Amino acid sequence: MSSAELVGPRSGQRVTSPVVRYRGAFWRLYREEVVLILRRRRNQALLLVLALVPLIIGIAVKLSSPRGGDGPQFIGQVTGNGLFLVFTALTVALPLFLPLVIGVVSGDCIAGEAGIGTLRYLLTLPVTRTRCLLSKTLAVATFTAIAVLTVSLVGLLAGAGLFGLHSVTLLSGDTVSLADGLLRTALVAGYVTVALFGLAAAGVLVSTLTENAIAAMAATVGIAVLSALLDAVPQLSGIHPILLTDHWLGFGELLRSSVSAPDLLRWTGLHLAYAAIFLSLAYSRFSTKDVTS
């Protein structure tokens, strides 16, 4: 209970103490945001659901007799090569599970703190508005990568365990070495992560607009669903190429012998452009936002 130490010098010596910024401050702030996301039970449960996707597919394929034709992309090749379990799992998780998980965490990032009132304490520490938004955005991006990695790594391990890993027969018919196949798998995971950044940024934007975290999460998932719906209407084919979700499954390009680099770069550019637009809007909103919660 030594008060003097805690609150500074006695009044006689009190002078306006200079404010010192310690090295690595932004890194600590970012790390706290990531830890906050990862320590939360709900988010751990979401990652568990993502891990179950490749496991369930792998076990189902293992237990059933081989049949051709139906099912998600790549599922036919899984029995021949466990590596394809990664691509099958990503194909299955992309329309719903991944957007759901990204939507929950990104929609929660600011609205959640506003809702329970902790945002006002963070901002009066102070964490400046710019640093606050930036650290949270980077933490959401990190979580997006962790989510995609969870599907990919569990898929890879389960695939290896259940079916073994072999040299890869590409969609074009050529066969490449396992090392080449693993490199392509890493690129696929990277592409999917960047593709989801657009949605994650939309979630951050929505999160700055409300104090109701559930509404922000639902709205973010809604954006992904709406985009997928529009993408499924043939009469709207004119706008399909610029839809948020249109090129999410474009990672198949990476499994051809002659990868169309311009296409992949263009799509990646589109995803990053979406992220940039949403984040600029989020910044202009958050930097002037009245915090009344």
Added chain:
Amino acid sequence: MTTDAAARTDPPAVSAAPAYAVRSTGLTRRFGAQLAVDGLDLEVPRGSVYGFLGPNGSGKTTTIRMLLGLLRPHSGRIELLGRSMPHELADVLPLVGAMIEGPAFQPYLSGQSNLRRLDRSDATADPASSAERIEAALARVGLSAAAGKKFRNYSLGMKQRLGIAAALLRPRELLVLDEPTNGLDPQGTREVRHLIRSLAEDGITILVSSHLLAEIEQIASHVGIMSGGRLLRQGSLAEVLSAGTAVVRVTTPDLVEAAALLAGLELPEVGVDAETSSVTARLGSLAPEQIAVTLVNAGVRLRGLGVERPHLEELFVSITGEGFDVLR
């Protein structure tokens, strides 16, 4: 109480420090058509304990939020510790500890983890001394034993204490405490009062809003009273209280004579209270001893003569009005 408070009126001897820890000029904020805060000129002297009073909805919290850069004023200027807000927010807020509208923490983290999170997020807090300062802050509010308990499982009083601990995580020059004793039991209230006193003795300026007027009267050196978005009174506690009407009460068996003499001294509102056998009048600027001399010289048998100053509560009600009605 007032003498005690008056001793604290003088700001500590600080070289080149501004005289006011908080100063606003013409601070105004609207919500829609409603003027929540209307032309506020707040002056909180350095080293003072400033009791910020007002009924619910009078604009206290809106004012505090503007002071701390959470809300944008529509007009007016704010200086915190001599620096302009919100432009110099990053330089001044590290010196300001705040509790705004009750404590708020991550429910599923422990009290200690919550403080750790705040401290690590603060670019100006020394990471090397973090654990030590967190321990000291928890000890200071009596939460050491419950440090590892989840915030969700804290009682209202414990939550309130954790809020104060967060404000005390590092050396501060100004503390802004919005209803710090809300939800505390009488012991807790007393402890917070002691805490505020000891912090004030360290030279920290404290802006404390409260509904507990008796509390404020015991700890505040200065008060400001808000109602309907306007600051109706402001100054040292003694000044503000003396603006209220002091009453002289003469206890005597000679009621009629005494009443006549008081009227003769041109004291207003002379009244006779037969039940207590006393005569009262508003004091005005006349010295009470003058009254005593006059009465005794005229042969009035004095049993007692006293000056009754209104308590803060009476003054508060006389300024802000009676009743539970929300003004707007």
